[in-house]
Amino acid sequence: MTQRKILLVVDVPGWAFEHRAKDMIAFQGDKIHFDLKYYHYVTANDQHKYDLIYAMSVGIAKTLYERGIPLNKLAAGITSMRQFNRYRLNKLTFNQEFMHFFTNLRGVNAASDEFVHKFSKFRPIHKTRVGIDATLFSPAKRKISNSIFTVGWVGRTDRDRKLKGFDLVTSSLKGLNVLLDTRTFTKNRVPREKMVEFYQGLDCFICSSASEHIPLPILEAAACGVPIITTEVGIVPELIKANKSGLIIERNAGALREAVQFLKNNPEKRTEIGKSIRQTILENWTWDVCWPEWENFFFTI
Incomplete structure (x- = not known):
């Protein structure tokens, strides 16, 4: 199997998307090679360096698309309803231009059954739970007793x-x-x-x-x-x-x-x-x- 080269795109240093991207890099193995970039530094030329560009949110993906990354090279994760609400026309429909973008992304994933169900009416959504490093994040060996x-x-x-x-x-x-x-x-x-x-x-x-x-x-x-x-x-x-x-x-x-x-x-x-x-x-x-x-x-x- 040929190794896939994927660019992970995050928003800011030291916050949730970067943490998740770094966790993914730690698990990349032989099948996938990841690189990480902040979205400010991604250019249209990056499409030629990678098999896939994965934005950690649909909002980030929309920005990358507007910068010239083609939809057939771009995938994204659904991370909240907030990124969709700005394009909502009413309870059931969204802006046509946004829907063209969203439905033609190379791939979209979500972590919860709720979001998979909610957005599967528009396009295929892949269920991918987000993991945690349970070796790093673990209970204290000796329980701390707080005075308050x-x-x-x-x-x-x-x-x-x-x-x-x-x-x-x-x-x-x-x-x-x-x-x-x-x-x-x-x-x-x-x-x-x-x-x-x-x-x-x-x-x-x-x-x-x-x-x-x-x-x-x-x-x-x-x-x-x-x-x-x-x-x-x-x-x-x-x-x-x-x-x-x-x-x-x-x-x-x-x-x-x-x-x-x-x-x-x-x-x-x-x-x-x-x-x-x-x-x-x-x-x-x-x-x-x-x-x-x-x-x-x-x-x-």
């Missing part, structure tokens, strides 16, 4: 603030004897390997997003055995069994506050949930498990 119950949150507060729900989290925790520890794009930002220490120091982790597809911090926290409180977004229904390996809540301050109080007051349940979600990761969400789906995608399109 510590809640973690990760996301961007410099944009999409309402969508990510940071203010919802802060309002829901007012008056509770808890510590909110955050990592954002602009504040308390650390290298990825340092994120392991962050997760290991938490008593629970919150995802408060209104819309997500592949919330990477959830996978990272889960691999570290941290109990998770989350809205029902993206891969969450496939990853978490409600009240067994995590708490899935309605997106409001009352539900969030109640869930935090429940975990705070039930340490045995926290331990049970943490062990359960870690085991789920090991069985279904490591790159060893998920990588064959990606290989199949890249060799099928």
